[in-house]
Amino acid sequence: MTEPLRIASPSDFLELMPFLLGYTPENALVVHGITNVGLAGPVMALPLPADPTRWRPIAEAVAPEFIHSTRNRGIDILDVVVCLYRNPQPGQSPEATAHLLGHMADWMIDAFVNFGDAPVKLVLGIVGNQWWDYSCHWPGCCEGEPMPAGDHPESITAQLRALGRTPGRPSSEIANEYRPTHTNAARHRRVLDEVSADFLASNRTPRGRLIARQGTLDIIDGALKDLRNGNLIGDEPAARIILGLQDRRARDRALSSGPEEDLPYERQLWADLARRCVPPYTELAPALLTLFAWVAWRQGDTATARLALREAMTINSNYLLAQHLHQGLNQDVPVDRFLEVFGTTAVQDQAEDEAALRTL
Incomplete structure (x- = not known):
């Protein structure tokens, strides 16, 4: 019998996401619902606009949409994990980008609290090859940590690969099939x-x-x-x-x-x-x-x-x-x-x- 995956740290969730979604998100907001029947709970993903002034209305709309859609499917959510992906803009440091994502993290937490249906367990920011945990309140902890390499035999990536699963390609690579370019x-x-x-x-x-x-x-x-x-x-x-x-x-x-x-x-x-x-x-x-x-x-x-x-x-x-x-x-x-x-x-x-x- 296959041993269940054990999610022991925030970085484990980051390794899991490309497998759950079927692609590796970039400049995106991802909401994952944890259920009592395993890790493969409902996932919602949508683009994170380049303009941060547009983020708060998105946060306020996502929480009710996510809860309503899962409830309509008869799924009970125990906790919510939010992942915020953003590539640094030209001239912007990863730390400055992470600071911007911190505002979105606060709005996402507030939106789910106000909706009152499922608590937010984790809010993670992913900038380039680093991650931040906005749910961690220890100063200097979980800030700018390197993304998991996935080559350790006990990593989530290695375990899933052993089960025949593969992480999805980057979303920008997939979008190249249908998105206009400057060519022609x-x-x-x-x-x-x-x-x-x-x-x-x-x-x-x-x-x-x-x-x-x-x-x-x-x-x-x-x-x-x-x-x-x-x-x-x-x-x-x-x-x-x-x-x-x-x-x-x-x-x-x-x-x-x-x-x-x-x-x-x-x-x-x-x-x-x-x-x-x-x-x-x-x-x-x-x-x-x-x-x-x-x-x-x-x-x-x-x-x-x-x-x-x-x-x-x-x-x-x-x-x-x-x-x-x-x-x-x-x-x-x-x-x-x-x-x-x-x-x-x-x-x-x-x-x-x-x-x-x-x-x-």
Whole structure:
């Protein structure tokens, strides 16, 4: 029988987090609930904004959201562990960064105390390769300690690796798959500028919108066929798909419900299009990120799906489909349930669009 993991220090929790999340967090807030049934309790993670003035409202919102979500799943939380990850800003020392995180630590403790449902056991700050324990009140203790190396045979990392578990990749490395870079940014911006005027003109009438919607889906079909044959999508078709998927019905009909062998090509397409949503077109990205996340979820890559959905909601906090999928992931809703709904909805929407086009 496998011996249970023994968490004996704050640094043990830091080693555990990349295994629980499926990725190594960076510039993030992570809340982990300890239950009476083991370590694999509920975990909530979200980006920590670069601007510290935005942190307090996040702290005040996270506590009730975390408690409500766990309560709705029938999970009883005994204690809460909060981990705050932040990379030092240019010209900022690790100590100065840790001092800033101390304010967030106080707000997180206050938020859970005010909510009155689960006590905060630990609040840890992780800056680069050092950690601070804001729950420790001994002067000079638990300040700027080195992160665990994980190569000691009795470390949490070594124990989990022996069980066949692997820590997740850094979140920034995962996000490179779908996040825009400076490479080709000017070209992508220029093409979106050129296509958007023509695209908007074609959507001015109800019939025009129906034709544009079907045109978007036809271009998607062609792009997927090209990817299956080893060909990349061109700039103009890519821009037309990005703009076309701002139409909710076009996006819903594009949601993956086909065979699993198509998923790698769909993932490649949505990631490519999301990377093309460079400023000032960043607000167009949530549709692509949500489609990408759904495919990643279908592939069993829930860590990437969560990060992409969080990115979509960071860009547009009211993007409902991203919210629904993220909630489904957090509540362990079977992917087949969403798959059935999306497949049925796509068939119904197509029939309605075809009927409407005949009457216009």
